[in-house]
Amino acid sequence: MLTDITIGQYFPGDSVxxxxxxxxxxxxxxxxxxxxFVFDTRGAYAVMSVxxxxxxxxxxxxxxxxxxxxxxxxxxxxxxxxxxxxxxxxEIFVRVWIFDFTYAGFWQGFFVCLRLVLLILLSSLLTxxxxxxxxxxxLESLLRPLKRFGVPAxxxxxxMTIALRFVPTLIEETDKIIKAQQSRGSDFSxxxxxxxxxSLIPILVPLFxxxxxxxxxxxxxxxxRCYRGGVGRTQMKALQIGAVDYLALAVTLVFAAVLGAxxxxxx
Amino acid sequence: MPIELKHVTYTYMPxxxxxxxxxxxxxxxxxxxxxxxxAGHTGSGKSTLVQHLNGIxxxxxxxxxxxxxxxxxxxxxxxxxxxxxxxxxxYPEHQLFEETVALDIAFGPKNMELPAAEIEQRVRQAMExxxxxxxxxxxxxxxxxxxxxMRRAAIAGVIALKPKYLVLDEPTAGLDPRGREDLLQRIVxxxxxxxxxxxxxxxxxxxxxxxxxxxxxxxxxxxxxxxAPAKAFFAEKEIAQAGLAAPQMVTLLTKLREKGLAVxxxxxxxxxxxxxxxxxxxEAKSC
Numbered sequence: 001m002l003t004d005i006t007i008g009q010y011f012p013g014d015s016v017x018x019x020x021x022x023x024x025x026x027x028x029x030x031x032x033x034x035x036x037f038v039f040d041t042r043g044a045y046a047v048m049s050v051x052x053x054x055x056x057x058x059x060x061x062x063x064x065x066x067x068x069x070x071x072x073x074x075x076x077x078x079x080x081x082x083x084x085x086x087x088x089x090x091e092i093f094v095r096v097w098i099f100d101f102t103y104a105g106f107w108q109g110f111f112v113c114l115r116l117v118l119l120i121l122l123s124s125l126l127t128x129x130x131x132x133x134x135x136x137x138x139l140e141s142l143l144r145p146l147k148r149f150g151v152p153a154x155x156x157x158x159x160m161t162i163a164l165r166f167v168p169t170l171i172e173e174t175d176k177i178i179k180a181q182q183s184r185g186s187d188f189s190x191x192x193x194x195x196x197x198x199s200l201i202p203i204l205v206p207l208f209x210x211x212x213x214x215x216x217x218x219x220x221x222x223x224x225r226c227y228r229g230g231v232g233r234t235q236m237k238a239l240q241i242g243a244v245d246y247l248a249l250a251v252t253l254v255f256a257a258v259l260g261a262x263x264x265x266x267x
Numbered sequence: 268m269p270i271e272l273k274h275v276t277y278t279y280m281p282x283x284x285x286x287x288x289x290x291x292x293x294x295x296x297x298x299x300x301x302x303x304x305x306a307g308h309t310g311s312g313k314s315t316l317v318q319h320l321n322g323i324x325x326x327x328x329x330x331x332x333x334x335x336x337x338x339x340x341x342x343x344x345x346x347x348x349x350x351x352x353x354x355x356x357x358y359p360e361h362q363l364f365e366e367t368v369a370l371d372i373a374f375g376p377k378n379m380e381l382p383a384a385e386i387e388q389r390v391r392q393a394m395e396x397x398x399x400x401x402x403x404x405x406x407x408x409x410x411x412x413x414x415x416x417m418r419r420a421a422i423a424g425v426i427a428l429k430p431k432y433l434v435l436d437e438p439t440a441g442l443d444p445r446g447r448e449d450l451l452q453r454i455v456x457x458x459x460x461x462x463x464x465x466x467x468x469x470x471x472x473x474x475x476x477x478x479x480x481x482x483x484x485x486x487x488x489x490x491x492x493x494x495a496p497a498k499a500f501f502a503e504k505e506i507a508q509a510g511l512a513a514p515q516m517v518t519l520l521t522k523l524r525e526k527g528l529a530v531x532x533x534x535x536x537x538x539x540x541x542x543x544x545x546x547x548x549x550e551a552k553s554c
Contacts (some may be wrong), residue, residue: 127326180362182426183354185378202374205364
């Protein structure tokens with residue numbers, strides 16, 4: 001059934017990662033991602049893989065769920081690996097038709113894929129441990145300095161919050177409309193393409209009407225409560241950088257130093 | 268032949284962390300020609316229950332039989348059985364989509380692939396039945412109608428299917444008193460004149476008192492009580508457990524009797540109750 005879908009992938013919990021300030025998480029994630037591309041020695045990859053694994057364990061998110069977030073990229077990973085495997089010059093170990101598979105290609109493909117997997121895992125760690133609302137809050141806070149250059153930080157965050165808030169509502173609404181039209185004998189699962197597209201009209205029209213009605217009502221309700229954008233607005237749960245965040249920062253610095261040292265030594 | 272629910276169980280999102288049992292071992296028979304009211308507070312499973320009656324939801328355990336045909340079966344027989352049950356959802360006006368009222372009401376009959384003349388005939392009848400004048404309203408956009416008219420147009424869309432059983436899920440919610448009154452009368456008419464079996468979901472006990480000949484209370488996915496109104500309205504314990512309130516007339520008559528007036532609380536419809544009180548008052552005065 002349609003309402004069986006869960007939105008986003010936030011996994012509620014109380015781990016160290018959950019308790020971190022979302023802004024710090026976003027900034028550190030950014031540095032990690034840069035790090036993945038800067039440090040490209042085998043030793044650095046090993047350190048980063050171990051570190052990512054530790055973070056995953058620390059988050060208390062079931063590994064099964066983490067694996068699920070990598071799954072959709074399975075084909076891209078396989079394709080990338082194959083392309084590198086047969087397009088890198090070097091010592092050939094097997095030759096199929098016109099493709100030369102090389103050892104250098106194997107390692108090259110392996111590391112590119114590892115890089116991608118680490119990237120996905122680290123960013124999904126952020127979305128697993130941070131609720132969508134905290135994420136938008138953090139985004140607003142981080143974008144605030146750009147306001148001077150005309151970036152509507154508050155408005156963007158508010159739009160994101162509202163959109164997230166209404167996804168489940170609209171799904172529920174869709175489910176209800178589908179059921180109602182089914183009760184009137186409409187059939188969505190048979191006939192040719194044209195007929196199937198046509199059978200969506202009785203669902204889409206009421207859905208759009210209801211979405212517009214809700215938007216209208218929401219705008220009215222916000223105005224009635226004197227909403228006038230982000231100017232002078234305070235937050236009930238203000239984001240605060242705490243001890244956990246300083247600790248995370250320190251760990252990251254140590255981590256960066258180790259990677260830097262590895263790079264200098266050249267492992 | 269009745270609609271029979273046999274040990275129906277329904278679980279939302281089974282085998283996930285969000286699993287929720289909405290119905291637990293519900294057995295119920297809805298006799299042909301009856302007017303059954305299903306009452307219970309929000310989340311008691313009444314909406315889930317009625318969605319089983321025309322096969323929109325398939326039970327995770329148990330069986331639903333309409334006139335002896337299992338709705339879970341594949342093939343033509345089950346489809347025919349499903350079509351015998353018309354379903355009016357909560358806020359049915361939210362399902363209107365066509366350009367004109369007549370086209371919207373014709374949507375169901377068209378899906379049944381009826382001949383054009385028959386469709387027009389049914390649309391006309393259904394509109395007359397819900398008190399929407401055919402000539403005046405047939406070419407109007409459904410979105411120009413008032414709230415009560417939209418509700419009636421949507422209900423006409425289900426009536427045009429000519430169901431043998433009609434399920435209405437809180438049909439009077441959000442209507443003004445006049446619209447509510449009018450709609451209830453239309454439903455009673457459907458039952459009396461067209462001999463349609465009605466299943467009426469509501470938590471308004473006054474509406475139920477005026478219409479139903481049988482009352483089912485739901486609580487936490489189970490049938491709490493299944494009785495004739497004369498008994499159901501005096502089952503104080505069950506009424507309280509289901510989170511409902513006895514009809515106002517029952518409460519009034521009970522209080523009057525406590526004060527020493529010779530009335531019988533079983534006269535729970537508004538008309539009966541008023542007549543009853545007047546009679547008791549006259550008798551009290553004369554002696």
